[in-house]
Amino acid sequence: MDIEILEMAERKAKFLLKNSSPAMANALRRTLLSDIPKMAIDKVEFLTGTIMGDDNKEYESITPLFEEIIAHRLGMLPVPTDLDLFVPQSECTCNGAGCPSCSIMYSIRKTGPATVYSSDLQPLGGADSDKLKIVDPFIPVVELTAEQGIYVYATAVMGTAKKHVKWQVANGVGYKYLPVIKIDTKKAKNEDVVACAESCPKKVFAVDKSGKLTVKDPYECSLCRACVDSLGGADKGISVEGDPTNFYFKFETDGSLTAQQTLDKALDVLSKEAKDFAAEIEEL
Numbered sequence: 001m002d003i004e005i006l007e008m009a010e011r012k013a014k015f016l017l018k019n020s021s022p023a024m025a026n027a028l029r030r031t032l033l034s035d036i037p038k039m040a041i042d043k044v045e046f047l048t049g050t051i052m053g054d055d056n057k058e059y060e061s062i063t064p065l066f067e068e069i070i071a072h073r074l075g076m077l078p079v080p081t082d083l084d085l086f087v088p089q090s091e092c093t094c095n096g097a098g099c100p101s102c103s104i105m106y107s108i109r110k111t112g113p114a115t116v117y118s119s120d121l122q123p124l125g126g127a128d129s130d131k132l133k134i135v136d137p138f139i140p141v142v143e144l145t146a147e148q149g150i151y152v153y154a155t156a157v158m159g160t161a162k163k164h165v166k167w168q169v170a171n172g173v174g175y176k177y178l179p180v181i182k183i184d185t186k187k188a189k190n191e192d193v194v195a196c197a198e199s200c201p202k203k204v205f206a207v208d209k210s211g212k213l214t215v216k217d218p219y220e221c222s223l224c225r226a227c228v229d230s231l232g233g234a235d236k237g238i239s240v241e242g243d244p245t246n247f248y249f250k251f252e253t254d255g256s257l258t259a260q261q262t263l264d265k266a267l268d269v270l271s272k273e274a275k276d277f278a279a280e281i282e283e284l
């Protein structure tokens with residue numbers, strides 16, 4: 001199994017999975033979706049009563065949204081995750097009590113009229129706390145009217161999307177079989193073959209200088225076979241088949257990890273699971 005990177009941006013990746021199998025492609029897809037650990041807010045404590053504003057006026061601790069809706073919205077925010085630094089609470093030396101290795105604490109204290117954004121979550125403690133600020137600063141959480149205020153403490157811990165979607169790093173994970181497109185001008189007139197390229201909705205083909213049809217962008221091909229149909233069916237000049245050993249993959253991340261970190265971690269997880277499985281078979 002080989003991987004060839006086609007595009008690796010901060011939060012977006014496109015790559016080829018080569019010399020592999022449909023089972024492995026699907027295993028990688030499922031691992032990317034549900035087995036990559038990240039930090040997400042899991043506990044929110046609302047302080048009720050009167051909040052003293054920066055203007056020395058008193059505000060009521062109340063918002064237009066129910067507390068559980070705000071807690072849910074906070075849970076979905078992308079918390080930056082350093083996989084070398086953080087561990088799940090169940091594996092931490094603090095035995096799950098909560099410490100800087102397994103949890104990040106944030107506070108929000110804001111008074112209206114204003115919109116509370118993800119950037120209003122202040123990481124607590126540590127000189128490097130700025131590194132722990134929510135990745136996207138302008139995600140709206142709740143809108144406060146005049147005389148309303150919010151004062152909460154929120155704790156992020158590590159988890160995976162097997163338990164809840166708020167721990168899902170990668171989204172839009174998809175793959176398709178790479179196409180094998182064969183153009184045979186002996187079986188049809190060149191002008192007919194060139195004309196059939198017009199029927200391609202993905203604009204996969206181009207015409208070279210000698211007037212011959214060539215495959216310009218195979219990764220765009222969705223195996224719809226419109227080109228084959230417009231020539232009158234299979235074996236009439238163009239054939240398009242899916243290759244079950246080579247796959248075109250793409251996915252995006254929510255920003256808690258980079259696309260490269262996410263792919264590296266997915267391969268680590270798959271490799272570890274395969275070794276564990278082999279060891280268990282050995283024992284049997």
Ligand SMILES: [Zn+2]
Nearest residue numbers: 092094099102
């Ligand atoms: Zn801990």
